[in-house]
Amino acid sequence: MTKLILILLLSLSSLCSLGNEDFPSWYPKVDCETMWKGLGEERHYSFDKDASLTDLGNQGYHSYQQRVQRDTCLKEWTVLVYMAADNDLSPYALWDLHEMESQLKNELNLGASTDTTDVLVELDTLRDTGVRRLHVFQSEQNYRSDLTLNDYEKMDERFIRSPIVKHFPEKGPGRLQSAESRFKRFLSWGVQKYPAKKYMIVMWGHGEGFLGNFIEGSFKRKELSVSPLIEKKSRFFEAEDFALESFLDLPKAKVFSLEKQFGGIGFDNSDQSFIDISTLGKILGDWKEKLLEGKNFDLLAFDACLMQSLEVIAEVSQSTDFIAGSNQIQNYLGLPYRKLLDQINLGVSSFELAKKLPVLTRDSWGQEGYQGSIDPKGLKTFTMSSLASSQIENNLYFHFDKIAKQLLSYIEEDSSRKQELLFMLEKSPRFQGEMIDIGLFYGLLEKLLWHERLAGENTARSSMLARTVGEAHFRLREIFIESQFGTLYYEGAESERAGYLLGHFNGMSLWLPKNERLYNMRKDEMGKSSLFTSITSWNVFLQELYKVELFDFGPL
Numbered sequence: 001m002t003k004l005i006l007i008l009l010l011s012l013s014s015l016c017s018l019g020n021e022d023f024p025s026w027y028p029k030v031d032c033e034t035m036w037k038g039l040g041e042e043r044h045y046s047f048d049k050d051a052s053l054t055d056l057g058n059q060g061y062h063s064y065q066q067r068v069q070r071d072t073c074l075k076e077w078t079v080l081v082y083m084a085a086d087n088d089l090s091p092y093a094l095w096d097l098h099e100m101e102s103q104l105k106n107e108l109n110l111g112a113s114t115d116t117t118d119v120l121v122e123l124d125t126l127r128d129t130g131v132r133r134l135h136v137f138q139s140e141q142n143y144r145s146d147l148t149l150n151d152y153e154k155m156d157e158r159f160i161r162s163p164i165v166k167h168f169p170e171k172g173p174g175r176l177q178s179a180e181s182r183f184k185r186f187l188s189w190g191v192q193k194y195p196a197k198k199y200m201i202v203m204w205g206h207g208e209g210f211l212g213n214f215i216e217g218s219f220k221r222k223e224l225s226v227s228p229l230i231e232k233k234s235r236f237f238e239a240e241d242f243a244l245e246s247f248l249d250l251p252k253a254k255v256f257s258l259e260k261q262f263g264g265i266g267f268d269n270s271d272q273s274f275i276d277i278s279t280l281g282k283i284l285g286d287w288k289e290k291l292l293e294g295k296n297f298d299l300l301a302f303d304a305c306l307m308q309s310l311e312v313i314a315e316v317s318q319s320t321d322f323i324a325g326s327n328q329i330q331n332y333l334g335l336p337y338r339k340l341l342d343q344i345n346l347g348v349s350s351f352e353l354a355k356k357l358p359v360l361t362r363d364s365w366g367q368e369g370y371q372g373s374i375d376p377k378g379l380k381t382f383t384m385s386s387l388a389s390s391q392i393e394n395n396l397y398f399h400f401d402k403i404a405k406q407l408l409s410y411i412e413e414d415s416s417r418k419q420e421l422l423f424m425l426e427k428s429p430r431f432q433g434e435m436i437d438i439g440l441f442y443g444l445l446e447k448l449l450w451h452e453r454l455a456g457e458n459t460a461r462s463s464m465l466a467r468t469v470g471e472a473h474f475r476l477r478e479i480f481i482e483s484q485f486g487t488l489y490y491e492g493a494e495s496e497r498a499g500y501l502l503g504h505f506n507g508m509s510l511w512l513p514k515n516e517r518l519y520n521m522r523k524d525e526m527g528k529s530s531l532f533t534s535i536t537s538w539n540v541f542l543q544e545l546y547k548v549e550l551f552d553f554g555p556l
Contacts, residue, residue: 023074024293027195032073033115042067043115045137047161061135061163071193076116077344078196081303082183083123084205084266090125091152092332096204097121097160100136100337102143104370107338110345112136112162117344118194120165122186126269129157131182133166133189143338145370170270178273179266184283191291198298198350201320203265203280204334207304209433210311210511211263211276212528234423235416236451242427261525262433265304278528281315288319296321296389298350301357305330308385309435309509310396314531317389322354322481324386327509328431331378333371336364351388351481358384358484358507365486378486385483385507395479397535399472403445404537406465408544413461418545420448426514434513434522439506442473476506483507519546 036043045064052060085093100119103109112119119136139161166189191199264274288296300316302308302325313323339360343353364371365379372379411418424444430436449466452458458466489505511526513519519542526532532539 022295023197024291024295028072028074030073032068032070032075035073036068036115039067045113045135045163047137047139051161051163053158055158056129056164056167057132057157057160058163059167061165064163065165070118071195073195075118075194075196076347077118077198077200078190078194079117079119079200079202079341079344080187080190081119081121081202081204082186082266083121084179084268086124086126086268086270087206088126089205089332090127091149091155092334093123093125093204094152094155094157094159095147095149096334096337097123097134097136097162098147099143100341101139101161102141102338103138104143104338105145106368107370108342108346109138109338110342111138112341113138114345116347117341118196119341120190120194121162122182123157123160124182124268125157127156128170128270130170131168132157132164133186134160134162135165136162138341143370145373178271179268179275180273180279180283183266183275183280184287187283187287188291191287200299200301200344200350200353201284201297202301202303202335203307204303205265206267207265207302207307207330208263209277209306209309209435209509210315210526210529211261212278212525213276232419232423232426234420236420236448236455237423237427239427241447242424242429261522263525265302265307277312277315281319281530284316284319298322299324299354301325301335303330303335306431306433306435306509308383308507309511310438311511311526311529311531313387313389313392313508314529314534317392321350321389322386323389324354324357324384326383327385327435327437327507328381328383331365331371331375331382333375333378336360336369336371338370339364354386354388355481357386358482362484380486380488382486383484383489383505383507386481387479387508388481391479395475396472399468399475401535401537402468403465403472404535404541406461406468408537408541409461410465411544413459421545422515424448425512430512430514431509434511434518435509436512437505438508438510439473439476439504441510441512442469442476443504445469446473480506480508513546516546 050060050064051058083093083096100112100121111117113136121134121136122131123134124131141161187201264276265280266275268274284297284300288294297320299322300320301323302312304325306327306329308323308325308327312325316323335357340353340357343356343360348356361382361384362379363369365382366372367376367379407421411421425436428436428440428444446466446469449458449462449469452462453466483506485505485507490503511522513522523542523546527539
């Protein structure tokens with residue numbers, strides 16, 4: 001069979017050339033769909049003939065692997081899902097894999113791995129049964145909508161039907177030492193063994209947003225919220241201006257047990273490891289250069305909480321064309337994988353996939369969606385946005401730098417303006433980790449400057465700042481390909497005045513602490529972000545904004 005494939009490969013090489021597209025030099029020159037035509041049904045994985053069920057799961061992969069010689073041909077898409085479920089997410093990992101493998105009512109059911117697509121999952125659960133690399137295929141089974149979280153908690157990895165390509169022990173010789181090591185090797189393996197024109201990387205698991213290079217024991221986790229240092233006052237705002245009742249209902253992220261600052265992704269309870277965001281960016285950058293010869297990964301999607309922030313995006317945007325994720329707590333049911341895989345198998349471009357992912361998420365949480373039928377409340381709190389990395393430099397950084405410089409000039413002109421900004425930030429609705437949606441931040445600035453203008457206190461500097469903020473707010477539209485939000489983000493204001501805030505959300509957050517104390521807790525850590533090193537004016541502005549002032553409290 002191997003000789004037959006090699007003969008077929010040679011005979012078709014001149015017909016199946018991939019042309020002059022900008023692919024790495026080591027890529028196979030023949031596409032899999034053409035190369036496998038002579039194999040007939042043998043090119044498909046057969047759950048009846050190929051499967052070999054053992055105590056670890058389905059270990060029947062070798063025969064299929066030998067037939068297709070996958071690393072010698074090129075597909076349209078390879079989807080790499082790094083599923084870090086060695087924690088309380090283990091049952092949800094089995095739930096998502098069941099969704100990928102099954103056929104769902106009212107969905108297209110075009111498959112998982114097909115002639116044009118490969119879906120690879122690195123799975124680590126809380127059970128001490130090792131780490132599995134799975135090649136995911138859709139079977140003939142129907143999706144079990146009757147199964148609940150309680151059912152999945154009782155299951156183990158043998159519930160998964162797709163074959164195990166590789167297995168690593170949890171302990172002893174051969175184990176992968178940390179989350180960082182596992183992700184790095186999984187990504188390298190997936191690219192080299194399953195070459196494709198387009199790559200989607202899914203970071204699945206608990207997420208806490210930005211964290212720079214972490215050294216164990218160098219610092220401990222601090223409180224995420226504390227009382228303000230002093231009671232701040234405003235001439236323009238009242239507390240009711242920020243009273244969005246909906247934000248009281250937002251869920252909170254699970255706190256990882258390791259003593260560390262808030263941040264990171266891919267948490268592993270067994271070996272107490274995770275991936276900090278600086279390291280994530282470095283791994284993506286290294287493999288972009290070494291494996292893809294400078295070509296970006298196509299889409300990086302975070303199926304994790306709190307990852308769609310400017311600080312995170314700054315670390316990864318140089319290595320991927322599109323970035324998708326949530327700046328809120330991601331529902332544990334995860335991304336709509338059946339809808340997502342169907343779109344990929346329809347042959348969408350990377351831009352089209354990035355644009356559709358937030359819409360697919362909304363539809364899945366809708367009244368007719370299969371995730372919404374499981375958790376109807378999910379529609380209220382979800383956020384999902386996707387953006388184009390190529391637009392970040394000109395349409396975000398450029399204007400962000402101008403805003404930072406003009407804000408400095410603005411508070412230097414009138415020191416009382418700093419108190420207005422601090423009051424505004426202290427009262428503004430925000431997500432966990434002291435993150436505020438960047439669209440909301442721009443909207444708050446616009447409202448503050450509007451109040452100044454009504455009071456007749458605007459100056460040339462404040463007028464220039466207003467124009468810059470308005471332009472920056474408009475330019476956000478160029479960065480976001482698509483944004484979708486739950487109902488709590490455009491309903492639920494307690495007053496008409498607070499209703500102004502609704503409708504400003506974009507789906508990407510920014511670190512802006514409530515007060516000086518919270519800023520000082522994390523300024524050194526957050527300062528490691530590429531955002532702070534590339535836009536130094538923003539760092540200078542924050543230092544000035546949160547600088548402790550000496551107040552005159554009168555005679556003692």
